[in-house]
Amino acid sequence: MGGVSAYLIPVFALILSATPGLRGAETVWSGLVIAENVAQPQPIPPELTRIEGPLKKFFGYNQFQVIGRSQKTLKTGQEDWLATSKFFGLHVDARGESEAGYVLNLKLYKEKELLLETDAKLSKRSPLVIKGPQIGSGQLLLVLVVE
Amino acid sequence: MKTFEEKWTAWLDGQLSGRELAKFEASLPDKAAAEVEKADARKLRQLLKQELGARTLTNQEFFSHQVHEKIAQEDAETSESSGRRSATTSTWWTIPRLLWAGTLSLAVFLVCTLFVVHEKTPTEESSYLTQILNARVDPVVSPNATVSMFEVKQDRVTVLWTEGLQSLPADYAAK
DSSP states (O other), X not given: OHHHHHHHHHHHXXXXXXXXXXXXXXXXXXXXXXXXXXXXXXXXXXGGGGGHHHHHHHHOOSEEEEEEEEEEEESSSOOEEEEEOSSEEEEEEEEEEOXXXXXXXXXXXXXXXXXXXXXXXXXXXXXXXXXXXXXXXXXXXXXXXXX | OOOHHHHHHHHHTTOOOHHHHHHHHHHOSXXXXXXXXXXXXXXXXXXXXXXXXXXXXXXXXXXXXXXXXXXXXXXXXHHHHHHHHHHHHTTOSOHHHHHHHXXXXXXXXXXXXXXXXXXXXTTTGGGGSOEEEEEEEOTTTOTTOEEEEEEETTTTEEEEEEESOOOBOGGGGOO
């Protein structure tokens, strides 16, 4: 009996590991990021570690600091949430879930003023980066990642 | 003192002689009938000897007999061992063998599945990248702003690139 169990456990583990795409509740991290070039850059925040290379390559900055963030676990794919800093607000409205990811409506506000609006299909495997307005010597970036 | 039956049997067998023979034949009431009976008994004895006597085998017959015996013995052994083999074969689908068969089937299934998924992947690669469906900026706030979008497949990152948005002072970077 023990031999059979020892045999069956790896088999079931193999089956489960090979079963693709069993989707459960997933968390979307959304952040307002200030990118700057400084003499002594701070370490990149852990949420951005996986896209550190592309961020530096595309935008040409060496420091990225999160000034506002929100983490939302999506269960129905119809949730909405807000990531805010002192002056900016990113409103995210999830409008459904598909095979590829979530359909989101994004609105960037400066205080009560709408600066930018976009609709995107956010993939689980592919982060979205939006270049916002220039702020001082830096740049506001909006980042959305399915964790 | 021999009885008549003993003397009769001995006479039939030809074992009486001399005075005893003459005395017995003289005592027979019908000697001719007795002689006929004696001849019949002799014929019967010869017939029985011929038909019932143990027949001695010649060398050739003995050898042939031995060979037939050996063949029969080997046939019996062969049928016995094949019976054992068929008994073993009937127990082939034991639980361990079923498990192995199941594992092999699963392995084949997984290989086929991976092959199919691998075949599909290139055509569906774009569906794994985030897609920007549309984008707009407020023309009143930023009249010269433009938006463009691009996907970097190598890094699997999608970027919405804006130009001409209103620049803001550094104070707006506050948390």
